[in-house]
Amino acid sequence: MTIATVTFNLLMTNYFGAFLPSIPIDSLFSTQGIMVMLLVAYAGAMWMFLSSAPKVYTIMVSDLKVAQQFYEGLLDLPTADVPLQYYYNYEQTLGAGAIDPLYMSTTATNPSLGASDGLWYQLKKNTQLHVISGASLGTKSRQRHVCFDHDCLEEVLLRIQARRLRYKIRRDKPLNFLVKDYDDRVIEMAEVSN
Structure with a gap:
């Protein structure tokens, strides 16, 4: 690996690690991780819709x-x-x-x-x-x-x-x-x- 790739991976891990400290970056962008993020986004949109009704x-x-x-x-x-x-x-x-x-x-x-x-x-x-x-x-x-x-x-x-x-x-x-x-x-x- 090049130094730029390693540096980028470290920066991304540290950046997302501040918000999601116990979740590895690989699992966040896996199929299951993306599905969970989509479900959270959908739940947030439904909550906003129903609370503004x-x-x-x-x-x-x-x-x-x-x-x-x-x-x-x-x-x-x-x-x-x-x-x-x-x-x-x-x-x-x-x-x-x-x-x-x-x-x-x-x-x-x-x-x-x-x-x-x-x-x-x-x-x-x-x-x-x-x-x-x-x-x-x-x-x-x-x-x-x-x-x-x-x-x-x-x-x-x-x-x-x-x-x-x-x-x-x-x-x-x-x-x-x-x-x-x-x-x-x-x-x-x-x-x-x-």
């Missing part, structure tokens, strides 16, 4: 048209794009087994509907609201909006208070309150406790 709250409503008038007209929520993680359908099975039949609609839903169906709103900077149909009407034919997350309903209640709409809190835990829209329809906002 917006938090999504889902609310089931009894009538999407009334809900659209409520969230766009009264609460002035801007519409949002469907988050990328919903294209991969990884959050669709969360909480499905804990739905109380009292809050579910008796009408059949279309199983061919995708995750992007419904209404999408920007609630906060990195928080979105997904409004879907599926809730039953409440007592006295009230529009019912059902949510599984307490923080979601608190955010909606803060928006209602900021817009100075008439509301009445019926229960704190689980959160349940009534709000009137401009057409004097009473909308019941209910948290489903798991």
